[in-house]
Amino acid sequence: MKSEILKYLSKYTVITKELENAISESTFIKTFKKGSVLLKEGGISNECYFIIKGCVRSYFLKDGEEKTIEFYTEEQSVVPANYETLKPSEHYLECLEDTIASVGNPKLEKETFQKYPQLESLSRIIAETIILKQQVSFTEFKTSTPEERYLSMLKNRPALHQRVPQHQIASYLGIKPESLSRIRKRIINKK
Amino acid sequence: MKSEILKYLSKYTVITKELENAISESTFIKTFKKGSVLLKEGGISNECYFIIKGCVRSYFLKDGEEKTIEFYTEEQSVVPANYETLKPSEHYLECLEDTIASVGNPKLEKETFQKYPQLESLSRIIAETIILKQQVSFTEFKTSTPEERYLSMLKNRPALHQRVPQHQIASYLGIKPESLSRIRKRIINKK
DNA sequence: CAGTTCCATTGACTTTGGTTAAGTAATCAC
């Protein structure tokens, strides 16, 4: 279970004995059944997650509709928007599949970073990488039509399509389910 | 000049003597004339910027059009997407106004973080904060109409509207200049 | 200061997504 985390970290740095110890000491694995709700609107969040296996969706309600923010799958980190703030959440987090995750909390994080500064340094680098990746996603979204967004999703995260209901994908793409249905039809006819 | 940086950092932590020293030692101020190009397509980037005064726009070319990624103003950090990668840039960075910025580079960063671990810890926290803010922006964008996006921009960054030409704002909002023109007309008529 | 270029606006027309409603297919619960 913990080796998945080391595998992920090895993309960013050389795994030293110290890092291995840091992960081994500071990592708690939890498993969640499909349908589990990790956080609901109004809830206080005290946990963040690194997904080892499974799929978590974050969403919120706007105009009575669920708006999907993100689908988190293997090797992705889920940090609730209100993590560490002690403020009530505006978002939901739910498991779309049985999910295995490493769970962190602010206290544990703090202790671990104090004991293993190398891990905090690595966290900074990873965070900065995530910022750049997010910016790329955002920019692609802004400069694409819904049809292009859908095609790009099929290309970059092909598995999602099998794992997630279509109307949730629609809201993830910022369109209505009916439109996604039409887009799919359009694409088929083009071929 | 450097006090602006401390002012910014004070939003995240208590400014210790150590931090003050770290900033004082590691900060180099540069000024740029309006129209200066900090990075062009194909260029290698070796610098990042913290804007003390002025405005920088990042954009790229797609289908022969400039697509504005971001307008950076006071207290914002500009990290080129290819920073530290040594790969040619797909983006441009240009100063829309005379600009004063603190300039960093990978070597300086590394040395400073080594000497002042506290600063790296702070950087991690700020990076994580930026991730969450980005996610909020992205989500707002996805769940809004172009008109709502424009109104929200007027509300959240009212000064931009005076500082930046309208067709660049249009591309920043992901729409055509003609559409922004019509949206503005619509808004006026509603009042 | 004249000429050019760039920018914002407007109009006619096209394309595409939103809305509403209905019908069919798939899934869930008992």
Next chain:
DNA sequence: GTGATTACTTAACCAAAGTCAATGGAACTG
């Protein structure tokens, strides 16, 4: 397994953004 709920598709209609073209004005240049 059957009924109920939920998910997906289709169609007709509407609203808004894209496209193309033209115009007037502002800003830049020699």
